[in-house]
Amino acid sequence: MCGIVGIYLKNKKLNNSLGSLLAEMLINMGSRGPDSAGFAIYNDEKGEKFKYSICINNLDYENFKKELSEYLDDADIRKNSDHVILKTKKKANDVLKILKDHFKNTSLVGYGKSIEIFKQVGSPNEVVKKFNLNNYSGTHAIGHTRMATESAITTDGSHPYSTGEDECLVHNGSLSNHNNLRRKLKKKGINFDSENDTEVAAGYISNHLANKKNLKETLNDGLRDLDGFYTFITGTRNGFAVLRDEIACKPAVIAETNDYVAIASEFQAMAHLPGVNDAKIFEPEPGVVYSWGS
């Protein structure tokens, strides 16, 4: 099962309500994924600093903040439930190393200049409330509600998966060749934190993008290399892309108006969006890459 949702705003007037629009979409998809939920929000911040979304689990926030500041002198830290957003000029490898060496119980869930990712075990309703999604603004966002099939119900097993700077992926479906692919990607130096199939797809995408392929080429190659059932939404700094496998058993419906483009597993996730009844509503065709803004 699993539910996936995404919304890309064309009309800037809606930016302040991005969080509340997405929250309702996620809650509506609770029936498809009650185990865990997560979301990635993009805003048009374009500072010099990177933003790191870190899940600190049970660590004491004040201690974490204090200790981390010892390793990062420009650290600017903001707390949101059991996640923190760390702003620093330091590059990803350096931050990863600090976390790995000194904060074993934390995990980096995503990083970039504009992306913030939050994900946790629990029903979408609980997760949305926990992270106060309603208060977020931004330009576009994607989200996921999970019904676990391939691996355990954990934060690491939750989506979205970060695939690189300002990139992330959500997935409805299951991949059958993820073990082989994981072995191949590990040899190329890509790290994996879980046994999850989607994380492999995320690694595949980041590896391709790092090799100077664009998102459309990457996803088209994915049609050849990723075996299984899937509807993917890949978020980038400027927008998102959608791809369904060629059998297209996993659902997706897109609604487009002059103000926004929304995608969801089922229409009911979008029924609350403004003007949706007059939107252009269609199903993405199998094996075709659709993208907006990227």
Next chain:
Amino acid sequence: MELDLKKLNLRNVNDKLQNLDRKKNERDFTIINPEGNHAICAGLNNEMNVTIKGHVGYYCAGMNQKANITIEGNVGTGVAENMMSGKVHVKGNASQSAGATAHGGLLIIDGDASSRCGISMKGVDIVVKGSVGHMSGFMSQSGNLIVCGDAGEALGDSLYETNIYIRGKVKSLGADCIEKKMDKKHLNKLKKFLKDAEIKNFKAESFKRYGSARKLYNFKIDNSY
């Protein structure tokens, strides 16, 4: 009578329509605010007219008998699945598996239907004014599938005895599906369907007929590749 799904519980609405009070002469219903809910109007079994104003979710009008249901919007997976009789008219687009396994009745889709339209149909007549996706008519056994637009890959794969009429392009035919001669009796039948679906701008002569080559009916020991 107007039924508002924002105020009423879906189960209560379906229950009311499934158990019509025969003493009351109420046969016309309008459902508003469907908001993509699943299984709206599933299991109706009496003559009545229902109009749904808006987009619906999965299995709308499933197992329909006798009722005349119009959806003024798009429908999700499996509209009119296993319909026995009656009529279902979708004014928008349909998702996959429209009319799946349906035994009878008429399903009209004004827009496009996506993959596996008419999968395993067992006697229903389906008219799609737009195009259909891949594997439409898969393993279909009886009835008629009429498509005014194009058909996707593997049309009519492994079909038994359904008549498929396509006006536009067919991307590819599935196993054991072949183009067949359009006889006068087929033309007359097709004309009736076009009339029933109020299609005036296309002539029956502009369609091509597809059906089973009947080579998969029996296991052939020398089938080898």
